[in-house]
Amino acid sequence: MQTIQKVRGFQDIYGEDAKKYRYIVNTFRKYFENFNFKEIILPYVEDVSLFKRSVGEETDIVQKEMYVFTDKGGREIALRPEGTASCVRAYIEEKMYAEGGYHKLFYEGAMFRYERPQAGRYRQFHQIGAEIFGASSYIADVELIYMVYSILKELNIDFRLEINTLGDFSSRKVYTENLKYYLKRSEEKLCQDCKRRLETNPLRVLDCKVEGCKEIVKNAPTISDFLLEESKFRFEKIKENLKILSVDFIENSKLVRGLDYYTDTVFEFISQKIGSQGTVAAGGRYDNLVSQLGGPDTPALGFAAGIERLILLVEKLPKDKPLYTVIPLSQDFYTTSLLLSSKMRNLNIKTELILKEGSLKSLLKLANRLNSDYVIFVSQKYELKDMKSGNQEIFLNEENLLEILNSGEKTV
RNA sequence: GAGGAUGUAGCUCAGCAGGCAGAGCACAAGGUUGUGGCCCUUGGGGUCGCGGGUUCAAGUCCCGUCAUCCUCCCCA
Numbered sequence: 001m002q003t004i005q006k007v008r009g010f011q012d013i014y015g016e017d018a019k020k021y022r023y024i025v026n027t028f029r030k031y032f033e034n035f036n037f038k039e040i041i042l043p044y045v046e047d048v049s050l051f052k053r054s055v056g057e058e059t060d061i062v063q064k065e066m067y068v069f070t071d072k073g074g075r076e077i078a079l080r081p082e083g084t085a086s087c088v089r090a091y092i093e094e095k096m097y098a099e100g101g102y103h104k105l106f107y108e109g110a111m112f113r114y115e116r117p118q119a120g121r122y123r124q125f126h127q128i129g130a131e132i133f134g135a136s137s138y139i140a141d142v143e144l145i146y147m148v149y150s151i152l153k154e155l156n157i158d159f160r161l162e163i164n165t166l167g168d169f170s171s172r173k174v175y176t177e178n179l180k181y182y183l184k185r186s187e188e189k190l191c192q193d194c195k196r197r198l199e200t201n202p203l204r205v206l207d208c209k210v211e212g213c214k215e216i217v218k219n220a221p222t223i224s225d226f227l228l229e230e231s232k233f234r235f236e237k238i239k240e241n242l243k244i245l246s247v248d249f250i251e252n253s254k255l256v257r258g259l260d261y262y263t264d265t266v267f268e269f270i271s272q273k274i275g276s277q278g279t280v281a282a283g284g285r286y287d288n289l290v291s292q293l294g295g296p297d298t299p300a301l302g303f304a305a306g307i308e309r310l311i312l313l314v315e316k317l318p319k320d321k322p323l324y325t326v327i328p329l330s331q332d333f334y335t336t337s338l339l340l341s342s343k344m345r346n347l348n349i350k351t352e353l354i355l356k357e358g359s360l361k362s363l364l365k366l367a368n369r370l371n372s373d374y375v376i377f378v379s380q381k382y383e384l385k386d387m388k389s390g391n392q393e394i395f396l397n398e399e400n401l402l403e404i405l406n407s408g409e410k411t412v
Numbered sequence: 413g414a415g416g417a418u419g420u421a422g423c424u425c426a427g428c429a430g431g432c433a434g435a436g437c438a439c440a441a442g443g444u445u446g447u448g449g450c451c452c453u454u455g456g457g458g459u460c461g462c463g464g465g466u467u468c469a470a471g472u473c474c475c476g477u478c479a480u481c482c483u484c485c486c487c488a
Binding site for chain 2: 360
């Protein structure tokens with residue numbers, strides 16, 4: 001019979017990777033909790049137009065990477081390619097703004113983009129991210145960056161942080177026109193990709209790695225000449241405060257983001273250890289997006305991290321609890337073993353009850369492969385064996401054994 | 413969407429002048445009379461990714477296809 005394989009670009013995450021996945025998510029959640037972000041559990045599908053209007057009609061994500069289908073009611077639906085759009089939609093639709101103040105939300109889950117699979121890049125991938133709505137102060141930018149920085153530090157990942165400012169919508173628009181005008185004059189010397197970028201996203205040309213393009217970009221107008229005082233002030237304050245918080249960063253005036261909605265602050269956490277330019281987390285401010293999607297004028301900012309990419313970078317997992325493996329020495333002791341295991345688990349002891357039959361040798365071998373720290377042989381008596389030292393101690397009744405286990409003193 | 417590499421045992425891979433499909437690890441049994449790891453012996457395991465073609469003969473050559481990895485593009 002022909003076996004069925006998983007769909008291209010999709011993956012089963014199990015074993016060590018699943019452990020890393022959970023560890024990463026739990027670490028993020030711990031910080032979200034401490035920074036008082038509230039979880040929002042979002043749908044995996046949205047109306048296609050949501051992404052067209054937020055991510056940008058011209059972006060690759062919308063143009064060629066979205067999973068789009070028509071449902072039985074004739075609705076044009078997309079599997080979400082990112083989380084921010086849904087978050088903003090929910091903020092508006094649920095009228096959170098009506099409560100006043102500001103809102104700090106986080107989400108986690110699968111995203112879908114139809115693209116060529118690569119290391120740390122899948123068609124279904126997972127992001128964890130957070131958004132802040134209604135906070136215009138630069139202190140929000142600082143805190144968001146600081147939080148992500150702290151999380152990645154705790155995960156013990158090797159990364160660098162790059163930050164930039166794109167200015168507000170109008171000055172960015174003016175700048176983009178100027179840049180385009182400048183690049184047009186040297187269009188012939190640009191690489192094929194950049195000729196295309198000139199039309200789709202001129203800012204991207206700044207980031208091109210081709211020598212010829214780098215040469216042209218060198219004398220191009222820079223965004224800083226077009227920034228409003230307000231934007232300059234924000235950026236300076238952010239840098240100043242990040243330094244005070246001991247956050248290491250690199251100012252990269254060529255850093256641009258692929259999504260259309262960013263304004264002012266943008267940042268990227270990059271690790272050299274993975275390919276594709278190595279971005280593991282990124283985000284920025286998007287002060288116009290909420291109103292653009294029909295909500296009240298609301299400043300906002302956020303970030304998202306790619307969990308698969310982080311899995312590639314996490315090396316050490318926190319230590320597991322010690323494992324106790326219960327081996328009944330014959331079927332006569334199955335019931336006794338079940339009772340013992342159940343009592344151990346009630347004491348919050350990680351307990352593996354051996355579920356198969358076989359020679360003692362094979363069962364002990366199995367216990368060894370399960371990385372058992374201790375084994376308990378069950379017969380008329382109980383024998384506690386320390387797998388590291390090989391020492392054993394005999395207990396004549398369950399009570400005495402449980403007492404020792406509960407006290408945490410392994411005398412063997 | 414463009415370019416390149418690779419698919420042989422559960423895993424890592426060898427085999428290519430077309431000529432009986434292999435090794436190490438893992439697994440199982442035993443050596444060791446219910447006690448793991450180290451060592452030794454023996455054993456079970458394969459549609460050589462899939463489909464077609466060339467040939468007396470194809471894992472090996474040719475075409476197609478699917479999948480994986482890498483470089484771009486793009487993104488987290």
